[in-house]
Amino acid sequence: MIVIAAGIACSGGPQPVDKNIKDLEYGKFTDFRSTIPEYKELFNLIRATLSHNQVTFQGKTGPISGFAAGSAYPQIWLRDANTIIPASRYFYEIPYLRSWLIEHLAVQKDDGSLEDWLDSRGKTDKNTTETDQETSAVQAGGQISRVLGEAWLEEKINGAAVLSRLEKAMLYVLDHRFDRQRGLVTGAHTADWGDVDMEHPDQNAIYADSRTHRTCDIYDQSMFYGAARSLAGMFDGRGMKDKSRSWEEKAGSIQRNTDRWLWQEDKGFYRVHIHLDSLRHDFDEDGMFAMGGNAEAILSGLASEEKCRRIIESALARQKAFSISTIGGTLLPPYPKKFFKHPMMDDSFEYQNGGQWDWFAGRIVYAMFEKGFSRQAREKLLEIAKKDVANRGLYEWDSPDGTGRGSAFYSGSAGSLAKALFEGYFGLKISKESLELEPKLGPDSAVVHVYIPASDLFAAYAYQYDGQTGNIVLRYNSNFSGRGKIKVLMPDPGPGRISDNKNDRLSVRRDGARIPFVQSESGEDRFITIETDFQNHILEIKR
Numbered sequence: 001m002i003v004i005a006a007g008i009a010c011s012g013g014p015q016p017v018d019k020n021i022k023d024l025e026y027g028k029f030t031d032f033r034s035t036i037p038e039y040k041e042l043f044n045l046i047r048a049t050l051s052h053n054q055v056t057f058q059g060k061t062g063p064i065s066g067f068a069a070g071s072a073y074p075q076i077w078l079r080d081a082n083t084i085i086p087a088s089r090y091f092y093e094i095p096y097l098r099s100w101l102i103e104h105l106a107v108q109k110d111d112g113s114l115e116d117w118l119d120s121r122g123k124t125d126k127n128t129t130e131t132d133q134e135t136s137a138v139q140a141g142g143q144i145s146r147v148l149g150e151a152w153l154e155e156k157i158n159g160a161a162v163l164s165r166l167e168k169a170m171l172y173v174l175d176h177r178f179d180r181q182r183g184l185v186t187g188a189h190t191a192d193w194g195d196v197d198m199e200h201p202d203q204n205a206i207y208a209d210s211r212t213h214r215t216c217d218i219y220d221q222s223m224f225y226g227a228a229r230s231l232a233g234m235f236d237g238r239g240m241k242d243k244s245r246s247w248e249e250k251a252g253s254i255q256r257n258t259d260r261w262l263w264q265e266d267k268g269f270y271r272v273h274i275h276l277d278s279l280r281h282d283f284d285e286d287g288m289f290a291m292g293g294n295a296e297a298i299l300s301g302l303a304s305e306e307k308c309r310r311i312i313e314s315a316l317a318r319q320k321a322f323s324i325s326t327i328g329g330t331l332l333p334p335y336p337k338k339f340f341k342h343p344m345m346d347d348s349f350e351y352q353n354g355g356q357w358d359w360f361a362g363r364i365v366y367a368m369f370e371k372g373f374s375r376q377a378r379e380k381l382l383e384i385a386k387k388d389v390a391n392r393g394l395y396e397w398d399s400p401d402g403t404g405r406g407s408a409f410y411s412g413s414a415g416s417l418a419k420a421l422f423e424g425y426f427g428l429k430i431s432k433e434s435l436e437l438e439p440k441l442g443p444d445s446a447v448v449h450v451y452i453p454a455s456d457l458f459a460a461y462a463y464q465y466d467g468q469t470g471n472i473v474l475r476y477n478s479n480f481s482g483r484g485k486i487k488v489l490m491p492d493p494g495p496g497r498i499s500d501n502k503n504d505r506l507s508v509r510r511d512g513a514r515i516p517f518v519q520s521e522s523g524e525d526r527f528i529t530i531e532t533d534f535q536n537h538i539l540e541i542k543r
Helices: 037-053 078-088 094-106 133-148 162-176 218-237 241-261 291-300 305-321 358-370 374-391 411-425 500-505
Strands: 031-034 054-059 062-067 214-217 273-275 428-430 435-437 446-452 457-465 472-478 484-489 507-510 518-522 525-532 537-542
Touching: 031 037, 037 054, 037 078, 037 374, 037 411, 054 094, 062 078, 062 094, 078 094, 078 133, 078 411, 094 133, 094 162, 133 162, 133 218, 162 218, 162 241, 214 218, 218 241, 218 291, 291 305, 291 358, 305 358, 358 374, 358 411, 374 411, 411 428, 428 446, 428 457, 435 457, 435 472, 472 484, 484 537, 507 525, 525 537
Parallel strands: 435 484
Antiparallel strands: 031 446, 054 062, 214 273, 428 435, 446 457, 457 472, 472 537, 484 525, 507 537, 518 525
């Protein structure tokens, strides 16, 4: 039977929060203090969501630990579990990171296909309208490897190594869900990234059948591209160079074909999909901005830098044009009323047909932080936080005005927003092999401490910005033994463009001594970057 934890201080669950974070010393907790109180309230909702959905049960491969997808989804879903890792890694031990994936791989079909979900009763099922189960598993494997290292990929499941099973899953997509004429991954006609088809008014809407209209959509291409590159990286890490090159080549082919068939130069974003049959609509489907698939195109690396900029600008413009309370509107404009037969989607701005989803809003916000739109990303993250605080929880989706709908305690939202908050805004890029600090707080100030139980790594910093002088003081510390980079967003760059010959305008000191630094630009953002170890230093940036 599934056990859902009622509290957060339980065996195997998240560690209790240490309120004394100012000293930046080693501690088994993740917490922060910020001049933006809504971010801390959002963090509390993320923790509560994980705690509510925490599950343990006995599976085919032994004790299983993981997270239900939400109040209405008690199973462990592959796509959701992949999205949860950016949140769970800060609170939970190794079993919560990998045991659920081992169990999913243990029930892999002979052709490589993976199920959508499994539960404590040993039951499984798959929404065959979608094509992101296998790619989600591979992406999760890559994330887990960055936390644990790659040795676990050699672990055997029914005689086959984890890495071999992950590759088999990707080969299933190429063998069974691929249009060879166009060189693209295929799926059913759904709304953006969704799993509800346009034909059925009941549960059959999630299963492909003879009535299913086949398409090639931007979400599936983006997921496959990201998974192929992740798989290439895992093979490279195990010294399997030929395998790595092969999957990099497959990713490159998907990228080229996606640009050819799905990119719309006149609109500045990828079309939601192309049809593989004679179906045509009497409305402009290509004018719909599919935020889920386009956001994933940025995060996976499928979209070029210029395409990333145009996609982000489109997302910002569509939110304003349709008066959506956050940037989470997933399909704008949505399909017309009664286009979908299922009652959950038979109206516009309903569920996957134009509803707001933090699950994907977090992704586009993180993309904005990464691609030089940090000021706007900070604003959009704050909009989301205020909405969720007002709703007193993370819902599956929201109406255009921000009213919570669908399943409560939605884990995908928690994971996506945790990534935007900790990796985007706070800029904490921590793995077993590397550490980079990229605070993008701008005019805010904060003290941040994160801990990864699975690797016993912590990183902490205190960022203080002086609005009158424009000076920044950053104290930082970690038990990471290697060297890395600190890349600080400059909130007030001053007039004109910056370049290397203007370095004398700034004084950059570590522990009182001048050090070399590099100034750089990305989109609208400007940065100071230094190389450093992470053993208790003070960085001062003065104008």
